[in-house]
Amino acid sequence: MDVQLTIIDRDGVNHTVDAPTDMAMNLMEVVRSYELAPEGTIGVCGGMAMCASCQCYVKSDHDLPEKSEDEEAMLSEAFNVEENSRLGCQIHITEALEGLVVELAPEE
Numbered sequence: 001m002d003v004q005l006t007i008i009d010r011d012g013v014n015h016t017v018d019a020p021t022d023m024a025m026n027l028m029e030v031v032r033s034y035e036l037a038p039e040g041t042i043g044v045c046g047g048m049a050m051c052a053s054c055q056c057y058v059k060s061d062h063d064l065p066e067k068s069e070d071e072e073a074m075l076s077e078a079f080n081v082e083e084n085s086r087l088g089c090q091i092h093i094t095e096a097l098e099g100l101v102v103e104l105a106p107e108e
Contacts, residue, residue, distance in 0.1 A: 001020075001021050001022065001095060002018040002019060002020050002021065003018070003019050003021055003093065003094075003095060003097050003098040003099075003100070004016060004017070004018055004019075004098060004099065005017055005018075005019050005027075005030065005097065005099075005100045005101075005102070006060075006099075006100070006101040006102075007030070007031060007034070007036055007056075007102055007103075007104065008059070008101070008102070008103035008104065009036045009037065009104055010037065010104050010106060010107065015034065015036055017030065017034050017036075019093045019097070020093065021093055021094055021095050023093075024092070025092070025093045026047060026088060026089050026090065026091055026092050026093065027054070027056065027088035027089070027091040027092075027093065027102065028042060028043045028047055028054035028087070028088035028089040029043070029047070029089075030088075030093065031043075031054070031088060031104065036104070037104060041053060041107055042054050042088070042104070043088075043089060045089075047089035048089070049068065049070040049071050049074050049087055049089060049090055050070075050074065051074070052074055052075065052077070052078030052079070052087065052105075052108070053107075053108075054087055054088035054089050055075070055078055055080070055081070055085055055086070055087055055088070055104075055105035056085070056086060056087075056088050056102040056103060056104050056105055057082055057084045057085060057086075057102060057103045057105060058084045058085075058086055058100070058101075058102055059084070059101040059102060059103055060099060060100050060101040060102075062096070062097060062099075062100050063096070064086065064091060065091075065092075067086070067090070068090060070090075071086070071087050071090045074087060075087065078105075078108070079106075079108045080105050080106050080108070081105075085105065086102075088102070088104075
């Protein structure tokens with residue numbers, strides 16, 4: 001089953017995309033698969049919560065899993081961090097994300 005997500009790219013353009021819930025993908029991988037950020041500017045660490053290149057702002061009122069210690073630590077060192085900042089690589093695509101709206105943080 002797919003869920004529909006809205007991803008606002010770094011130019012402010014809204015993209016409504018379908019993300020599969022059965023492929024163990026995360027939000028960063030969805031952004032990459034739809035090429036919504038230039039190659040090499042997102043998911044630089046490969047999804048290990050060791051860079052903040054996939055930082056995004058959660059715009060919708062979804063109940064997301066708590067941040068891990070690694071994610072908290074990375075966001076504490078990142079630029080442009082907001083109250084609603086998350087690392088896309090740490091948001092796994094599940095049916096609960098139907099209708100999620102996120103905006104990609106600016107490049108550092």
